[in-house]
Amino acid sequence: MNQPKTNKILIVNQSAPYSSGNAKESLDLALAAGTFEQDVSILFTGDACYQLLAAQKPKEIDSKNLSQMLKVLPIYGVEKIFVDEQSLLDRNIKGVDHNLNIKKVSANESRELYQNATTVFRF
Amino acid sequence: MVFSILVLGAPFNSQSAYSAFRFVKAALESKHTIYRVFFYQDGIHNSSAIATPPQDEFDLYQGWQDLQAQHSLDFVTCIAAAARRGLLDDSEAKRHNKDNSNMAKQFDLSGLGQLVEATALSDQVITFGQ
Numbered sequence: 001m002n003q004p005k006t007n008k009i010l011i012v013n014q015s016a017p018y019s020s021g022n023a024k025e026s027l028d029l030a031l032a033a034g035t036f037e038q039d040v041s042i043l044f045t046g047d048a049c050y051q052l053l054a055a056q057k058p059k060e061i062d063s064k065n066l067s068q069m070l071k072v073l074p075i076y077g078v079e080k081i082f083v084d085e086q087s088l089l090d091r092n093i094k095g096v097d098h099n100l101n102i103k104k105v106s107a108n109e110s111r112e113l114y115q116n117a118t119t120v121f122r123f
Numbered sequence: 124m125v126f127s128i129l130v131l132g133a134p135f136n137s138q139s140a141y142s143a144f145r146f147v148k149a150a151l152e153s154k155h156t157i158y159r160v161f162f163y164q165d166g167i168h169n170s171s172a173i174a175t176p177p178q179d180e181f182d183l184y185q186g187w188q189d190l191q192a193q194h195s196l197d198f199v200t201c202i203a204a205a206a207r208r209g210l211l212d213d214s215e216a217k218r219h220n221k222d223n224s225n226m227a228k229q230f231d232l233s234g235l236g237q238l239v240e241a242t243a244l245s246d247q248v249i250t251f252g253q
Contacts, residue, residue, distance in 0.1 A: 007243045025164055032235035119242045122253050
C-alpha cells in the first residue's frame with residue numbers, strides 16, 4: 001500500500017438489518033477503513049435504525065446478530081457512530097442498544113457530517 | 124482528475140453497472156485518470172467469465188474486459204463479496220475445494236482495503252448503484 005492521506009470517510013447506512021446484505025457489507029467496509037486507520041464515521045438513518053435495537057434474535061432466521069457485530073467497531077478504531085434522531089422518532093424507537101455508544105444527531109448535525117466527509121458511501 | 128469507481132450493481136439487473144462503464148470510458152476519453160474500479164456487493168457479477176447475454180444485446184461483461192485490456196486498468200473485485208455470491212478465480216476455487224472457477228482474468232480478487240486505499244489516492248470516488 002502506498003502512503004494514503006487520511007481520508008474522512010462517512011458510511012451512511014439506510015437499510016434494515018436482515019432484509020439485504022447491506023448492513024453486513026457496510027460494516028465490512030467500516031472495519032476495513034478502520035484497519036487502515038482512516039477517519040471513519042457511520043451514520044444510521046431510515047430503516048437502518050432497526051440495526052441498533054438491543055435483544056435481536058436473528059438465530060431464528062439463521063443469521064448472525066448485527067448489533068453484536070457492531071460492537072467490535074471501536075476495537076477497529078471506529079468510534080464516531082451516529083443515528084438520525086428523526087428516524088428514531090418516526091419509527092417510535094425509544095432506545096437503541098446502549099452498549100453501542102451511539103450519538104443521536106439532528107438533521108443539521110447530519111448535514112455537517114456530509115459536509116466534513118471527503119468520501120461518502122451509502123448502503 | 125484522478126477517479127476511482129465503485130460498482131455495486133450487477134449487469135442487466137440494474138442500469139448502474141452500464142452507467143459506470145460509460146463513465147469510465149468517458150473519463151478516459153477526456154484524459155482523466157481512473158486509479159481503480161472496485162466491484163463490491165452485486166457489482167461483483169460484472170467480473171463473471173461465463174455470463175452470456177443474448178447476441179442481440181450489448182455484452183457488458185465483454186465491454187469491461189476489453190476496456191481493461193485496452194487501458195491496463197486496475198479492476199478489483201471484492202473477494203468476500205464474490206465468494207459468497209459464487210464467483211471464484213482459479214486459486215480461490217482451489218482453496219474452497221470447488222471444481223470450477225468462473226472469473227474473468229481481467230479482474231483481480233482482493234479485499235476492501237483496496238477500496239479504502241483508492242479513496243485515499245483518488246480525487247473523487249464515484250459510486251454506481253444503491
